[in-house]
Amino acid sequence: MDTLGISGYPDRLSVQPGESVKIMVSTKSPSFRATMVRVVHGDADPRGPGIKEQVVESDVNKEYPGRYQTLPVGSYVTVPDHGALRPDGSFTITAWIAPTTVPGSKLNPVAYRRTPAGTGAVQGIVTKWSEKEQAGYGMFVDQDGGLGLRLADRSGRAHTVSSGVKLKPWAPALRGVEPGGVVRPQHVNSSGWYFAAVSYDAGTGKVGLYQYPLTGHPNDSEAVVTRTIEARGLKNAAAPLLIAAYQGGQDRPAGFYNGKIDAPRVYDRALDEQEIRALRRGGPAERAVAAFDFSQKMDTDQVVDTSRNRLHGRAVNLPVRAVTGHNWQADEQDFKLAPKQYGAMYFHDDDLGDAAWEPGFTWKVPADARSGVYAAKLEAGGNVYHATFVVRPKHGKPASKVALLVPTFSYLAYGMTGGLTSGMSQYSRHSDGSGVVYSSHLRPLTNLRPYASGPRGESRPWQFEADTHITDWLESTGHTVDYITDHDLHREGTKLLDDYKVVITGSHPEYTSEPMLDALQSWLNDGGRLMYLGGNGFYWVTPLDRTGAYTELRRHDGTEAWQGAPGEHYHSTTGEYGGLWRFRGRPPQQLVGVGFTAQGFGSRLGTGTYSRPLDRSPQSHDPRAAWVFDGVKATGPIGDFDSLQSQGGPMGEELDRADYALGTADNTIVLGSGTGFGDEYLFVKEENNTANLMEGGTVNWLVRGDVTLTRYPRGGAVFSASSISWAGSLFYNNYDNDIATITENVLDAFAADRPLPGAG
Structure with a gap:
């Protein structure tokens, strides 16, 4: 963290007008300056619009004494x-x-x-x-x-x-x-x-x-x-x-x-x-002054002493619970069915739950604050750090019939990636080599900020930065949109979504909870319209703990950064089975028509062509779908220009495909596909039953990205871009391009209070 010069975090990721948010700050500088800003675009790549932020007038915009605060790692x-x-x-x-x-x-x-x-x-x-x-x-x-x-x-x-x-x-x-x-x-x-x-x-x-x-x-x-x-x-x-x-x-x-x-x-x-x-040999703990049973209250931080003294304790910094104990017999995988075999806790010297920093200042969100992504812009010694959060509309008072669903669960999963020794993401490995199970927002999330990919966007934008390609497109094209978060949706369900005709996702909404999926499915069945503008979404089972501070992952049987231990595939927070949603009987194809099929990465600014343009399908000329392409100028490949995400076009990095056997609806129309990938693009692990030479893009026809349109009952619908690179293609030629045109056509039609063109 010291290499950043200054860092911080809000005590909440989502806040309403009239509520307050505490900003925790650490710097070795004697003082720092804070400025509240509304973030519109957070990618500094000079090929794009650059950093765009709007200063919010406030009495907290001033100098403060600096204070250095450390991260108290270790569980x-x-x-x-x-x-x-x-x-x-x-x-x-x-x-x-x-x-x-x-x-x-x-x-x-x-x-x-x-x-x-x-x-x-x-x-x-x-x-x-x-x-x-x-x-x-x-x-x-x-x-x-x-x-x-x-x-x-x-x-x-x-x-x-x-x-x-x-x-x-x-x-x-x-x-x-x-x-x-x-x-x-x-x-x-x-x-x-x-x-x-x-x-x-x-x-x-x-x-x-x-x-x-x-x-x-x-x-x-x-x-x-x-x-x-x-x-x-x-x-x-x-x-x-x-x-x-x-x-x-x-x-x-x-x-x-x-x-x-x-x-x-x-x-x-x-x-x-x-x-x-x-x-x-298993004798009883008679006459012990303290005898701790970690198999009790595993969904909390409470530690139970079963001795007569009841010297109960507290687990600090999220040691992993619901893990196999010394007496695990390997005959049961669900800790709820054999809790006495799960009496262990797994500790790490680099675990971190709550950094517990003292606040630098508190900002009360103005009652008339416009919904959006906000940040406390912190400056010290020539360094800048944004402590970022979302201002959502007040409960029951939407300002638009369109909402952007900010993927805060995915931000937590990736939140500390990038090589900074400031904590762990759920892609990290602990000092002993094991994977990181929990991720808390009560600490600096170094990816959740502008400039995360470098002062000139030198590295690949991911998650938050990539999502600001969408927010700037919305703002620059005059769309009024409410901002809501995964955390809001998890807590409030369909009651939150019922305020909106259209919901737009981020570029990579990979991590979702059961309440989130239930709410989206119910809302779509009731006529909601979803614009899935990303790739590899709705993939990992991701519960939130009862306090709302941290998410949990039990990775296995997927395209993954680490693999969970045998007997440890059930979440401590909720008791539900972890891994991929497809192995819970809920593949993404059932919800949005497509699901993760391939990935490939190259240099963002390198010489190779890693993303691909979109080839329109014959089915897209059907009246039910042709309107999506109104105003598209290309007569050949669509989007044959560089994306801010990667070179080559809108289809790239992580791709989804339609598959009727996996739940794609019969009425789903594949509007077009990105194909012709090289062997740097590989087929996903979960569909590869044996090791073979048919994994690369040059030989496997499943290495592709399908852009689709699916209709739901009561006028509901889903448009799926099926690519992480899609959002990065919106800006080309100052938002005057075919990918932006397609996306605009869909938003306009989805937001209209009438049936979609070609319906009936």
């Missing part, structure tokens, strides 16, 4: 300090653990490169230790990769004991075949579980460390260490009990653990080896 569980967690001296800690970043282990290629033997950071497992006080006790992964015990005796002297035997990590990723061995996040190894225990007898100074692999083969790293140390009594710490971390020197969690933890327990006495072996 853990915190339990408030309590007398029951301050034993008189003796204690025992037990837990099932599956570490993933054991220092120096070659079993995890990511961890091995990151933490060579002897230099790895100590990782807290279950700790009541304060580095600042040099007091307390805890169980750790030590810097050499073995099980560790740390305590302070009554004199305040600190003691550290290690098992001396390196733990073997669970490997959540494989080395890939790409140059440099890029990691493939695929969970394949389940033999990394250990029953771990440490004990201390404060009367004798005897300590015990017990490191039992769940399976003896191929894991030979069992260790039992007992010895007497020069310690008596225990100096307790005022720190909270932390799981997957310990309290660092600045009274903040540190030493974050990577991997799974299951059934952590604390006892206020020293258990002997026989008792510990009984617990390993």
Whole structure:
């Protein structure tokens, strides 16, 4: 984040006139300037209209003192300090653990490169230790990769004991075949579980460390260490009990653990080896002062203590829940049907939920504010950052019969891509190689802003920047449009859509929830008209948590950035099955007539031709469809000019096709297709049952993009552009081109209070 000079985020992605939005800001500069703007176009590519923003007069437009705020990455569980967690001296800690970043282990290629033997950071497992006080006790992964015990005796002297035997990590990723061995996040190894225990007898100074692999083969790293140390009594710490971390020197969690933890327990006495072996065999947690069951309340951040003390805790920074535990039998895939086999939580040292920054200022949206994309434009030391959000119309008071559905779920999925070390997107891989499941809006989203592709648009516009190709076309051609978000639609459903005759999508609305699909389907059946101006939409099952702060993904069986683990394909937030909507029986073709079929990427400004023009179909001359092409000048390929998205035409990057077997309606007319792609365009993985040589665009006829028109009952309809590059083609010749003409024809006809041309 420091490379940006200044960054920030709003506390809400959608706000109404009259409501307030807090803007969180971080900069090392002594001061910064804020200006509220309405963003019309956010792509700085000099071939296009450039950055276009309208200043909003406000008393918050001024200088503010700068404040540097960091991102508190690392997930853990915190339990408030309590007398029951301050034993008189003796204690025992037990837990099932599956570490993933054991220092120096070659079993995890990511961890091995990151933490060579002897230099790895100590990782807290279950700790009541304060580095600042040099007091307390805890169980750790030590810097050499073995099980560790740390305590302070009554004199305040600190003691550290290690098992001396390196733990073997669970490997959540494989080395890939790409140059440099890029990691493939695929969970394949389940033999990394250990029953771990440490004990201390404060009367004798005897300590015990017990490191039992769940399976003896191929894991030979069992260790039992007992010895007497020069310690008596225990100096307790005022720190909270932390799981997957310990309290660092600045009274903040540190030493974050990577991997799974299951059934952590604390006892206020020293258990002997026989008792510990009984617990390993599944014995009850009798007389434990704390016994945490992560299988309860998995859709929340609450952590339940089942002991008599009820020392409930809170999960911080979104550790992954609804993951398989040490006792998963592989006979059940749905955690709801076997919750006791899902008693683990998966922690990462780079998880982030809520950055929890202090606000720089608060803006109250004027009562007469026009709906649109807004941002707090933040400037410091010659750097600019836009903290972006949407001003929607007031409930029940639309200003237009046309709405732009801003794909905020997709913005969250991609929100931290681009190589900035400022957090994770749902395309990222954690430091241990596993994929990122959750994405929160309570942090800077570096892609959700103008200039995200560079000060001169040097890289490919994606998501937000690409969507401003649509917003500028709407504004420049005089269309009044309301702006609503995925979050609004998820919460309000058809009640929100019923205000509109037409809804327009963004360029890549890939991530959608069940309530969103239900609302769109119902609205279309009731006469709504949808303009799907993108490609690869309505693809991934994407629930929103109950607080509305973060989305969740369980990727599998799709064209994907990572692959979820066996037994972990159900979402913790809602309990629903994840993956592609097509494998839930709701392929995109059923909703919009087309679905994802191919993708290909090249240099945005390179010499290759990566996108293609549109070839009109014979069916498009049918009176039911011919009106779409009114005013089109081309007699051959349509849109044979560069898109701001990529070279070559409007059909490119990610493409959809009609397929009647997958649910395309019988009345759907394929207006035209983009074909003739090279082998840099590949057929989607989910339709490829075997490895073969028929994946590229030169040999596979399914590598194409179909522009379609589908009619729904009661005058409803869907126009599908079926290409991410479509929106980037609108601007050519200052919006005087055939792609803009087609899109304008559809919008005018869809917005009219009459049947579509050729109907009946």
